[in-house]
Amino acid sequence: MPKKVRRTRMAGRVSKAPSIYDVAREARVSVFTVSAVINKTGRVSATLGRRVEAAIHKLNYRPNLLARSLAKQQTHTLGMVVTDIANPFFPAIVRAAEDAAQKAGYSVLLCNSDDKQDKEAVYLELLLSKRVDGIILNKTPAPLSVAQRRMLDEAKAPIVLLMRTCPGLKTDVVQTDDRQGAIDAIAHLARIGHKRIAFVSGPLNVSNARARRQGYRKALEAFGLEYDPELTFEGDYRIESGHRAGLALLPHRPDAVLVTNYLMTVGFMSAADEIGMRCPEDFGLVSFDDYPWLGCFRPRLTTIELPKYELGDTAVRLLLERIQGKRTHPVTVTLLPQLRVRESCGFMLHSRREPVAVGENS
């Protein structure tokens, strides 16, 4: 005698999406067989296989990945928290991450923390509640609370830190060699004859901002140039702070300046405009970040390019290694930046001195 019928669903009413049971009934097989066919797991006879395929096609069946995720305890979804996708630094990284994820059968849930601690906290919690398999985190400078630490520990979701390390978070890290990037920039400026080199840093509670400043100091020293605090400005990686930096630094008449990201460079240049100083005639400038659209506007920026696509790609690679259990020990990947010499540094004006390695010109 038949057991209690599992579902009472009125066939044909309000047409809900067909389930694996509907397919099984249509093909006159069990759900196991259907599942086996779909996942190509276990041997299924050719006859039943065909019947199942036919039923799937007839009903236009599409597996409910929600249910599958619940059953298998994995969502094939990655969380990605960046400070702001509208900052032109991130789109290429996100694109790369999404590409890599997609290739491996994963999706990306995108979140913007706006560099705010509370938004970041909310998003991390949300991602864990959604049971993402892993998280790529461009961390806010705020340290983790104990509650957060506990949360991340208990959830088994691995984390990869992107561009910013976090004291006390022992996880994988993908970053660029920011210290070296700054050194390359200053070395270039020094070699073409600049002496008084100003510096616009990012917020110094962010690891990469500190690294860039270290490189600046180190390179000054190496070239026997004096460090002058008045030629230094701490910004926050946004346009407006670059503008303030320009207003603050340019009156001191530096020979050149290293601005450590693109948005601040934009602000810096507009400040120069207002003051009536021109680049590279009145001051040389090297910026961080490079973009394909910079080549055809003046002044053409000399930049320290950070390998954005590779950053996103690597982040996903590391995350998947962890998720798939191929590696258990945390690893730090540090990618090399690349000096691209154009005109803003004053190369064309000043350097009749010694040859300098010139990066590929975009």
Added chain:
Amino acid sequence: MPKKVRRTRMAGRVSKAPSIYDVAREARVSVFTVSAVINKTGRVSATLGRRVEAAIHKLNYRPNLLARSLAKQQTHTLGMVVTDIANPFFPAIVRAAEDAAQKAGYSVLLCNSDDKQDKEAVYLELLLSKRVDGIILNKTPAPLSVAQRRMLDEAKAPIVLLMRTCPGLKTDVVQTDDRQGAIDAIAHLARIGHKRIAFVSGPLNVSNARARRQGYRKALEAFGLEYDPELTFEGDYRIESGHRAGLALLPHRPDAVLVTNYLMTVGFMSAADEIGMRCPEDFGLVSFDDYPWLGCFRPRLTTIELPKYELGDTAVRLLLERIQGKRTHPVTVTLLPQLRVRESCGFMLHSRREPVAVGENS
């Protein structure tokens, strides 16, 4: 006599995330009570309420949104398919969409179709399998296959088309008034004295590219200017095609040109560089899209700005209206572009004639 124990899970072993049953046991109540407390639905006595809260806190319980989604038949997740997040046009839109979604308690699953029909198809299918509650679609020019049409019909997930309409897809649309934008651009160029005005369009199988071309033709006519096919070039919205456009059009010595997106403008300008023609001295230029970083590089572009943030925001608003059943009739929102006069159009050089409305200068 107690029925079969529901779970045999060894407490404390391999610590899986606690479930609502664990909380119920800890608080010595039923799962219903826990659920009621969590969702603030149904009256729960203060005593039990406190017990539950305590248990939740003690176990550090976090609801599994996967399971909730499965039970409630809604994921609180939106799919967003754009052609390429690395195209600077999209980040602000995505940012806006994510902001709006987050505010309403929704997350965003981001996909890049790369403007390829097959990737788009795969993503749409994936999103439906993941049971997203709705989809924002920046559609590939390819028409929907019958299978796709059927798929989208059967899934009840509403769709909002972004910037590109699709013949036969009767859904909500958010777009800009591209025809008017082109008209404004040409009108401006004509008023300051340009006669031979060239035009670089996007791919004409894309609706907004056609609209921009219509505006171009219409405005030429309105100003009594001759339409010369030799001054027209069909690009694909990418840098390289803008470059080809420049090489093709500039030798015909147009007075000015309207390039219908930013990336093509970049290519166009570099072609001008190579040819040795300067903007705005040798030709005036108006571009579509504006960016905060354009103000401080030369030449400063005169642009038709498209309200990117509002596009993303509106897309989510329309989608949520549909999801929440507040509206059942498809609606089209057309946002107004805005002319921003700077220098690339040649305004400063040519116009001693009549006053022109000047847009806010970024």
Added chain:
DNA sequence: TTGTAGGCGTTATCAA
């Protein structure tokens, strides 16, 4: 090879 039935972690419907 195929089927049965229990579990994944919620919500929701009934009774009690």
Added chain:
DNA sequence: TTGATAACGCCTACAA
């Protein structure tokens, strides 16, 4: 107000 208990749709031992 609470508590059992059946969905939700899938996977997967374990049986047959």
